[in-house]
Amino acid sequence: MGMDGSFYTSQELFELEKSTVLLTGWHCVGRADEVLNSGDYFTAQLLDEPLIIVRGDDGHIRVLANVCRHRGMMLAEGKGNAKRFVCPYHAWSYSRDGQLVRAARMDNKGFQISDYRLPEYSSEIWQGFIYVNLTDAPSALAPRLIELDKFLNPYETHNFRVVHTAEEIWQCNWKCLVENFMEGYHLSIVHPSTLRGYTPSQLCTKGPSGLSFTSYFANYPDNIPPRGHGSEGLTEQQRHRSFLFNVFPTQVTSQAANLLVSLSLQPVNVDQVRVRWTLSVYKDDLDDEAIEGRIALWIDVNREDREKLEKLQVALRSSKALAGPLAGEDQEGTIQDFHKYLARGFRHAVYLNPDSPGQMATRR
């Protein structure tokens, strides 16, 4: 069974998610090659935490709090290259690794510039994706994804290069977006001209899953040519399908021979999610015109999904939005995997804190 509407509209449940799966999870924020050179940065926001993702002078990518140590101003917006992050309020400035290096007229006794650095979050690079975790000393992500590595390594996912990034706010619950991206049942209906020819619903098959991820294959019909060559290590079967996976909780990605599309979800509210998505290509496999075509296609695909999900969100507020049955494993089995993951995360919270307001939401 699926879930009833309150699962996607309850403020109480959203608060529970914020204090459990969203707080403790590893979140993809983008691709490592978006910050290729020292000083390259982009910003993101996870829950209440504004972030700067920046490559330091030492070549390491760090995720820093985008919050000034003076009186809390946001330091940077959007993306770019910075020699220093200069606070737009009173001009305290920070190096690329977050150390305060200048604070004008701070001649108070005992004030030491070296005492103030921007807090850094745990981060990790896996398959060329940048992940951040908001808790202190989380257990590593990569060991949890070893099963997924087996499926991605032939594609050389880490060798894909970003050619397009976009950020949008969708008026829907973040879980609806995860579920939508991760089921093939809707492909032929919602994407008749963009996707159906290559990835019709009836050819979708369930892929591997584990405690930290789920996946499915969108197989191409036999009678059409593969969409691209990609890495030498790929089999003909791998060239003839897209592999869609969800790294729980907020990353949904489609890997094809020479195209990699990944959505990073940053939940804003129970009915609002910031979607930061990247489109990457395999080395020089596609020429500029083909790349433009793929970008245009995916802008259309995302628009088609977004229109449906924003209407879904309205209907899910209905008292008559009852739980319905899910289709079989190949069509919607990934939704079951996602719900089981959430249930594990919620149970843990209730166990830790039996008086938490989330307990009611979990029981319901």
Ligand code: FES
């Ligand atoms: S808040 Fe940043 S310098 Fe004052």
Ligand SMILES: [Fe+2]
């Ligand atoms: Fe879709």
